[in-house]
Amino acid sequence: MKAKRIVSLMLAFSMAVGLTACGGEAGGKAEKEDGKVSITVFSEWVGAHPYAKYFAERVESFEEAHPEIDVNVEEIAGSTTANMDAKLKVQVSSGELPDVFYTNDQSIIDLAKKSNLLYDFKDKLDADAELKDELDMEDIASWNEGSDQVYGICSHKDFFGFFYNKEILKAAGYEKFPESWDELYDLCEKLKGDGVAAMALETKTAWYSSLTLLAALASGSEKGQEMAKTVGLTDYNTPEFIEAASQLQKMFMEYSTTDAPGSDISVALNNFTSDKTAIVLDGAWRIAELTEAMGDKVGEAYLPGKGAVSYPGYAWFSGSKDEKTAAASYEFIKWFNNKEDQAIRLEQLGLIPASANIDYESLELSPLMMEILEMKDDVNYTVSSCWRVYPAAVTAIIPQELAALGTGQSTPEQFAENLTKASN
Incomplete structure (x- = not known):
C-alpha cells in the first residue's frame, strides 16, 4: 500500500490518555504545500484481517487514479470490529472523526449525528448519476433514517441464513x-x-x-x-x-x-x-473460511419459515470539515462503492452487491454463494442486524x-x- 500508514496498536492507551490525544489524526486537513489534498482513513482491514489484501490493493489503485490525493491510513489493530468501534466512540466523544471511516454500528452514527460530526454527501450523490445507479437508495435511506441528509453511503446488502x-x-x-x-x-x-x-x-x-x-x-x-x-x-x-x-x-x-x-x-x-x-x-462473507476448513460438507439454509437475515451492509462516512477535503473523501468513498468494487467484493470477500448491473456468471463464485444469491430473491421474511436493532x-x-x-x-x-x- 503506497498510502501513509499510521499504526494504532495501542488503542487502550489512546483511550486512557484522554480525548484530545485521540483526535490527533481526525477531522480533515487543508491542502498541502505540494497542492495535494490529504485525507485520513480509519481501517481495521490491515495485517492479518481477511479484507487486508483487498483493501491494500484498492487503496493503491485509488492513489494511482487520483495522484492529487494523499491517503493516510490509520490502522486499527484487531480482526473484529470491536477495536474499530471503540476507537470511533472515543473520536465521537472528542468531537473529531476522521475524513473517511466505515461502520456497521448504527448507534455510533446516531451519536455522531447528534454531535453534528458527519459530512452530508446529499448534493454530491444527487449530482453523481453514475454512482447512484449502482446503489440501493432504500439502503442509503435506511442508514440515514430520520433525516434528509446523506451521511452514509453503502453498496452491499448482507443476506444469509x-x-x-x-x-x-x-x-x-x-x-x-x-x-x-x-x-x-x-x-x-x-x-x-x-x-x-x-x-x-x-x-x-x-x-x-x-x-x-x-x-x-x-x-x-x-x-x-x-x-x-x-x-x-x-x-x-x-x-x-x-x-x-x-x-x-x-x-x-x-x-x-x-x-x-x-x-x-x-x-x-x-x-x-x-x-x-x-x-x-x-454471514455470506464467512463462506471462504468455512469451505476451507470443512470442504463441501457445509450447507446453507433459510431460517425456519423461509426467512433470512438481511440488512444494509456497512456504510462509509466522513468527518471532513472543509469542502476540499470532503470532495477528496467523497472520491475515495466512491472508489470503494462503485460497480467495479462491488464485483471485486462479491468475488473476493463474499459481500452481496447493491448494484443490479453485475453479471454474476462472469465472476468466480462458489456454489454456496450462488445458492445465497438465488435465495435472496425468494424469501418470506427478514430480520435485521442486531447492531441496527440494539x-x-x-x-x-x-x-x-x-x-x-x-x-x-x-x-x-x-x-x-x-x-x-x-x-x-
Whole structure:
C-alpha cells in the first residue's frame, strides 16, 4: 500500500490518555504545500484481517487514479470490529472523526449525528448519476433514517441464513435442513441424543446469539417480525420478545456447548468448523473460511419459515470539515462503492452487491454463494442486524445480559426488563 500508514496498536492507551490525544489524526486537513489534498482513513482491514489484501490493493489503485490525493491510513489493530468501534466512540466523544471511516454500528452514527460530526454527501450523490445507479437508495435511506441528509453511503446488502454441517445432519437421518421451528427443535433433540450440540452460540461478541434471538422473535408473529427489523428498539417487554428469549435460553441450556455463555465468536466458530456443533447463523462473507476448513460438507439454509437475515451492509462516512477535503473523501468513498468494487467484493470477500448491473456468471463464485444469491430473491421474511436493532445502551450491556440468560442466572422476563431499562 503506497498510502501513509499510521499504526494504532495501542488503542487502550489512546483511550486512557484522554480525548484530545485521540483526535490527533481526525477531522480533515487543508491542502498541502505540494497542492495535494490529504485525507485520513480509519481501517481495521490491515495485517492479518481477511479484507487486508483487498483493501491494500484498492487503496493503491485509488492513489494511482487520483495522484492529487494523499491517503493516510490509520490502522486499527484487531480482526473484529470491536477495536474499530471503540476507537470511533472515543473520536465521537472528542468531537473529531476522521475524513473517511466505515461502520456497521448504527448507534455510533446516531451519536455522531447528534454531535453534528458527519459530512452530508446529499448534493454530491444527487449530482453523481453514475454512482447512484449502482446503489440501493432504500439502503442509503435506511442508514440515514430520520433525516434528509446523506451521511452514509453503502453498496452491499448482507443476506444469509443458517450454515449447517451436512454430514452431521445426514448421520442424524436428515437429508435437508428443517423448514419449521418445530422441525428444528426435533433435530436439536435428535442431535442431543447423539451427543452433539446443535447450535454454535456465544455471548462475548454477542453476534451469533443475538441473531438467533432475532430469528426466533421474527418467527412468532407479524409484530415479532416488525420488532426484529426496528432500528434502535427500546421496548423489549413484550410477549413476543420474552418468548424469543425463552427459546434462546433453551438453546443455550440444552442445545449448545457448555462454553457458549461467556465465549466469543472465535470459540463458537471453531466449535462449528471442528464438528462440535451442527448449525451456526453467520454471514455470506464467512463462506471462504468455512469451505476451507470443512470442504463441501457445509450447507446453507433459510431460517425456519423461509426467512433470512438481511440488512444494509456497512456504510462509509466522513468527518471532513472543509469542502476540499470532503470532495477528496467523497472520491475515495466512491472508489470503494462503485460497480467495479462491488464485483471485486462479491468475488473476493463474499459481500452481496447493491448494484443490479453485475453479471454474476462472469465472476468466480462458489456454489454456496450462488445458492445465497438465488435465495435472496425468494424469501418470506427478514430480520435485521442486531447492531441496527440494539441502541447504544443495549449494545453496551448485551454481552453480560446474554451470558446471564444463557446460564439461567436471569429469566427471560428479567432479560427483557434489563434491556428496556437500558434503552430508556
